[in-house]
Amino acid sequence: MKRVILLFMALVALSSMAQKKPVNPDVYYARRATLFEYLPVYSSDIIMLGNSLTDGAEWNELFDNCHVKNRGIVGDIIPGFMERMEPILQGQPRKIFIMGGINDISHKVGADSVASAMRTLVTTIKDRCPKTQIYVQSVLPFNNEVRHWKSLQGLEKVVPETNAKLKALCAELGVTFINLYPLFVDDKGNLKAEYTNDGLHLMGKAYLIWRDALLPYVNK
Amino acid sequence: MKRVILLFMALVALSSMAQKKPVNPDVYYARRATLFEYLPVYSSDIIMLGNSLTDGAEWNELFDNCHVKNRGIVGDIIPGFMERMEPILQGQPRKIFIMGGINDISHKVGADSVASAMRTLVTTIKDRCPKTQIYVQSVLPFNNEVRHWKSLQGLEKVVPETNAKLKALCAELGVTFINLYPLFVDDKGNLKAEYTNDGLHLMGKAYLIWRDALLPYVNK
Numbered sequence: 080m081k082r083v084i085l086l087f088m089a090l091v092a093l094s095s096m097a098q099k100k101p102v103n104p105d106v107y108y109a110r111r112a113t114l115f116e117y118l119p120v121y122s123s124d125i126i127m128l129g130n131s132l133t134d135g136a137e138w139n140e141l142f143d144n145c146h147v148k149n150r151g152i153v154g155d156i157i158p159g160f161m162e163r164m165e166p167i168l169q170g171q172p173r174k175i176f177i178m179g180g181i182n183d184i185s186h187k188v189g190a191d192s193v194a195s196a197m198r199t200l201v202t203t204i205k206d207r208c209p210k211t212q213i214y215v216q217s218v219l220p221f222n223n224e225v226r227h228w229k230s231l232q233g234l235e236k237v238v239p240e241t242n243a244k245l246k247a248l249c250a251e252l253g254v255t256f257i258n259l260y261p262l263f264v265d266d267k268g269n270l271k272a273e274y275t276n277d278g279l280h281l282m283g284k285a286y287l288i289w290r291d292a293l294l295p296y297v298n299k
Numbered sequence: 300m301k302r303v304i305l306l307f308m309a310l311v312a313l314s315s316m317a318q319k320k321p322v323n324p325d326v327y328y329a330r331r332a333t334l335f336e337y338l339p340v341y342s343s344d345i346i347m348l349g350n351s352l353t354d355g356a357e358w359n360e361l362f363d364n365c366h367v368k369n370r371g372i373v374g375d376i377i378p379g380f381m382e383r384m385e386p387i388l389q390g391q392p393r394k395i396f397i398m399g400g401i402n403d404i405s406h407k408v409g410a411d412s413v414a415s416a417m418r419t420l421v422t423t424i425k426d427r428c429p430k431t432q433i434y435v436q437s438v439l440p441f442n443n444e445v446r447h448w449k450s451l452q453g454l455e456k457v458v459p460e461t462n463a464k465l466k467a468l469c470a471e472l473g474v475t476f477i478n479l480y481p482l483f484v485d486d487k488g489n490l491k492a493e494y495t496n497d498g499l500h501l502m503g504k505a506y507l508i509w510r511d512a513l514l515p516y517v518n519k
Contacts, residue, residue, distance in 0.1 A: 281330065
């Protein structure tokens with residue numbers, strides 16, 4: 080009887096594994112995540128982990144540093160980062176810079192939920208890679224006057240609310256919070272119009288501002 | 300009177316410049332092209348020039364070579380490459396690998412027109428960068444059974460037709476043609492289903508096939 084119960088439990092577990100859906104079901108995510116599974120990460124590496132904002136740049140070129148590796152995926156959410164962390168964690172990288180939250184906010188999860196997902200991510204990295212220096216970057220503002228993002232309508236204030244929670248989280252966990260928000264926001268709380276052509280994503284010159292803000296942490 | 304005519308001609312020229320529309324009006328293209336204007340290219344560099352297929356990879360990591368630089372932009376067409384060549388040409392790179400044509404084909408321009416656009420691009424590089432080694436890669440197949448791309452419907456045979464013209468063009472201009480098509484095509488003329496999740500773009504393992512095919516040319 081014990082064997083039958085164990086067999087039944089094993090079958091239930093297998094069935095639940097087979098049915099497990101990815102938290103980010105996007106086809107672009109799936110392709111890029113499989114690429115990242117093949118690309119090795121070393122203990123000398125500096126990982127730029129994030130969503131489309133990170134994906135859009137050539138970080139090794141911006142920093143003129145071959146150890147800097149792009150691990151951004153368009154549309155990704157913080158639980159999506161978690162699902163693809165294994166190849167990064169195994170590499171025990173020197174530093175990880177995290178840029179996440181705006182897509183989570185667009186899914187209406189709220190500031191507390193973003194901070195909670197970030198807590199899971201940061202504590203996982205701390206646990207698995209105790210020598211890795213972790214940098215949590217603030218969520219950047221967006222600008223719904225340049226182009227209307229329906230999923231972000233009325234959520235301008237959630238960005239600084241989230242950033243306040245991320246800052247407190249970093250203080251609690253003993254990791255570095257990098258507040259980029261003031262560099263990108265105008266006096267109405269929007270992403271500066273000159274830095275974007277769609278209200279959300281960044282033009283080349285905005286990446287130079289971002290790069291300059293990170294330089295002291297990358298080179299430290 | 301002569302001065303008035305010259306002034307009038309100057310005004311006409313200025314007005315035509317102001318009205319000139321980009322050949323690729325996409326907002327993503329505009330953002331990434333402005334980034335590429337800020338990233339220097341050196342005479343030791345190997346440029347991966349292309350569309351989404353090139354954009355999607357981390358080429359410096361695939362080749363473990365810091366001199367390899369990604370100059371791919373999602374959705375780009377060969378005339379779009381031409382409009383953003385200046386920062387690349389000024390750098391006099393060691394090698395340029397070109398992957399283009401599938402988006403042009405989706406715009407129904409035909410094989411002759413793709414080859415004609417490629418001729419303009421290659422002759423411009425040869426003229427401006429006489430020391431640069433130029434590699435024209437074949438257009439890859441797609442698979443409309445995995446996902447239906449309406450803009451590519453019924454155009455499967457235009458891909459090998461285009462490749463035949465690109466091969467002849469390369470022979471005529473004295474540059475290297477790299478035929479990747481046989482590595483990616485199944486026996487029905489489609490992109491191998493295992494290499495894609497949307498019928499057009501590449502999974503991680505397909506980038507390894509591509510990388511291995513280019514290695515002899517990159518390391519030469």
